[in-house]
Amino acid sequence: MKLYGYYRSSASYRIRIMLNYKGLDFENVAVRLDRGEHRADEFRRINTQGFVPALDVGAAVLAQSPAIAEYIEELYPEPPLLPADAIGRARVREIVGIVGCDIHPIQNLRILTHLRSEFGQDDESVSAWCRRWIGEGFAVIEKLAAERSTEGRYVFGDSLTLGDVWLIPQVFNARRFGLDLAPFPTIAGIDAHCQGLEAFAKAHPARQPDAVS
Ligand SMILES: N[C@@H](CCC(=O)N[C@@H](CS)C(=O)NCC(=O)O)C(=O)O
Numbered sequence: 001m002k003l004y005g006y007y008r009s010s011a012s013y014r015i016r017i018m019l020n021y022k023g024l025d026f027e028n029v030a031v032r033l034d035r036g037e038h039r040a041d042e043f044r045r046i047n048t049q050g051f052v053p054a055l056d057v058g059a060a061v062l063a064q065s066p067a068i069a070e071y072i073e074e075l076y077p078e079p080p081l082l083p084a085d086a087i088g089r090a091r092v093r094e095i096v097g098i099v100g101c102d103i104h105p106i107q108n109l110r111i112l113t114h115l116r117s118e119f120g121q122d123d124e125s126v127s128a129w130c131r132r133w134i135g136e137g138f139a140v141i142e143k144l145a146a147e148r149s150t151e152g153r154y155v156f157g158d159s160l161t162l163g164d165v166w167l168i169p170q171v172f173n174a175r176r177f178g179l180d181l182a183p184f185p186t187i188a189g190i191d192a193h194c195q196g197l198e199a200f201a202k203a204h205p206a207r208q209p210d211a212v213s
Helices: 010-021 065-075 086-107 109-119 123-148 162-176 185-195 198-203
Strands: 002-005 027-030 054-056 061-063
Touching: 002 010, 010 065, 010 086, 010 162, 010 198, 061 065, 065 086, 065 162, 086 109, 086 123, 086 162, 109 123, 123 162, 123 185, 162 185, 185 198
Parallel strands: 002 027
Antiparallel strands: 002 054, 054 061
16 A cells, blocks of 8 residues: 655544554655645646545545545454444544544645735744634543543543544644643543554654655
């Protein structure tokens, strides 16, 4: 498999974690978002939408991290990243939805670029925008995790799920934009625990060959 991604793209980071956790080999192909490579025709021939991640599985190139994740989970169910029961799976997908639909899209590169170019916002205002929306989403996840995490190691129950795979890259972004994590002790604890797992450590943006210092 070939993963088209970018080191600090949180959606790419999700898929790196997942492939690592499943023990699947993949070739990492860097698409430099900072150079606009994702908007070039060459990349749009790979992913029409011009987003990373895209996963070439041989028979097809898949786009959209939830679709990619479900594909991987269906084909490689072990070790599982979804609970065995339907309510548990729905709970995990709630977290995936909060991060993937409500937090991440409004602090995506193209949105931040637009805030700068069309609305004249500077770096500090853009970071404040990100902190505002990540903070609002994290307040909800903090409450849910405090209720539903068994021992504060994972966002739901007592095993790793897609909820953690979505949450931890978002925590990376939160730090990048200077969000104070003190009001979110459960999330910070889950992050600390997951950072110690090999699948997460290998997927960390700082460990990617395309990482720009
Ligand atoms: N819903 C998509 C979002 C993918 C996405 O937003 N990717 C970002 C990087 S994290 C991107 O390619 N952004 C390019 C841009 O905003 O111009 C998914 O989950 O795969």
